[in-house]
Amino acid sequence: MQKSILILGACGQIGTELTLALRKTHGNDHVIASDIREGSESLMESGPFEILDATDYDALEEVVAYYEIEAVYLMAAMLSATAEKFPERAWNLNMTSLFNVLNLGKERKIQKIFWPSSIAVFGTNTPKTNTPQNTIMEPSTVYGISKLSGERWCSYYHHKFGVDVRSIRYPGLISWKTMPGGGTTDYAVEIYHKALSEKKYSCFLQPDTKLPMMFMDDAIRATLMIMDAEADTLKVRSSYNLAAMSFSPSQIAESIQKEIPDFTVTYEPDFRQTIADSWPSSIDDSEAHQDWGWKSEFDLERTTTEMLKHLTP
Numbered sequence: 001m002q003k004s005i006l007i008l009g010a011c012g013q014i015g016t017e018l019t020l021a022l023r024k025t026h027g028n029d030h031v032i033a034s035d036i037r038e039g040s041e042s043l044m045e046s047g048p049f050e051i052l053d054a055t056d057y058d059a060l061e062e063v064v065a066y067y068e069i070e071a072v073y074l075m076a077a078m079l080s081a082t083a084e085k086f087p088e089r090a091w092n093l094n095m096t097s098l099f100n101v102l103n104l105g106k107e108r109k110i111q112k113i114f115w116p117s118s119i120a121v122f123g124t125n126t127p128k129t130n131t132p133q134n135t136i137m138e139p140s141t142v143y144g145i146s147k148l149s150g151e152r153w154c155s156y157y158h159h160k161f162g163v164d165v166r167s168i169r170y171p172g173l174i175s176w177k178t179m180p181g182g183g184t185t186d187y188a189v190e191i192y193h194k195a196l197s198e199k200k201y202s203c204f205l206q207p208d209t210k211l212p213m214m215f216m217d218d219a220i221r222a223t224l225m226i227m228d229a230e231a232d233t234l235k236v237r238s239s240y241n242l243a244a245m246s247f248s249p250s251q252i253a254e255s256i257q258k259e260i261p262d263f264t265v266t267y268e269p270d271f272r273q274t275i276a277d278s279w280p281s282s283i284d285d286s287e288a289h290q291d292w293g294w295k296s297e298f299d300l301e302r303t304t305t306e307m308l309k310h311l312t313p
């Protein structure tokens with residue numbers, strides 16, 4: 001009998017699109033979406049859904065047993081900006097949920113795990129351009145600390161207990177199907193919505209703040225690729241660097257102004273500027289390319305075309 005897949009945090013920015021993509025390839029009934037609240041209409045209508053708190057081990061174990069889950073995608077997390085406002089809640093959510101899933105793997109109740117890390121694991125003393133897979137990692141944000149700790153635990157559970165956990169350090173992600181929440185890179189989504197609705201946007205980062213970014217279609221494809229890869233090809237069991245493009249707020253504004261010439265942007269940096277300044281401006285993802293054939297397909301121009309096409313009423 002075909003085993004099932006469980007997505008934790010299925011209503012989030014990545015979780016929503018990942019659920020729809022997995023349902024397309026595995027069939028709706030074999031992909032169980034879950035979150036602490038219901039999600040978008042397209043998500044709720046397309047297959048089974050459970051209200052589930054990823055920090056509740058007993059509830060998680062019950063859902064895994066009931067649906068005979070083979071693989072878990074743990075997408076539930078508190079992102080960088082919100083985590084700075086609620087450090088202990090962020091640590092509890094990001095770490096307890098990870099330990100719950102890793103322990104299910106250790107007990108062989110599930111066979112495969114995907115867990116998202118982030119470029120937030122790097123800090124101000126990390127080499128800023130073409131940041132390598134292995135380098136100085138001293139994150140200065142609650143979110144980055146939780147993601148770096150999570151990477152070390154993923155590697156420990158793989159090497160000590162044989163848990164098949166796979167991970168990617170996502171850059172900032174740009175999507176049109178769902179709004180992101182609580183991230184420092186969320187400006188790169190908000191700007192498209194504001195360009196279309198008001199033709200003006202106040203950006204919370206400086207115009208020259210260059211950050212690694214990726215269109216959601218690339219991020220979903222990378223996630224499915226690493227999960228489909230042969231286990232012995234994956235030499236990195238902490239988390240793989242992943243890259244597509246890097247741009248600044250002024251560069252994304254220029255790409256939008258090619259389509260909407262009278263769009264204007266002002267810049268009013270807030271606390272998220274300090275977070276962004278601690279992150280790399282570009283990433284070297286050679287290992288992901290070598291080990292499992294990763295190659296991005298969306299640059300800024302193609303991303304802007306897709307975003308404006310799908311968001312235009």
Ligand code: VAH
Nearest residue numbers: 079080118172183184185
């Ligand atoms: C955030 N979107 O802004 C997330 C991401 C690299 C940034 O991890 O917190």
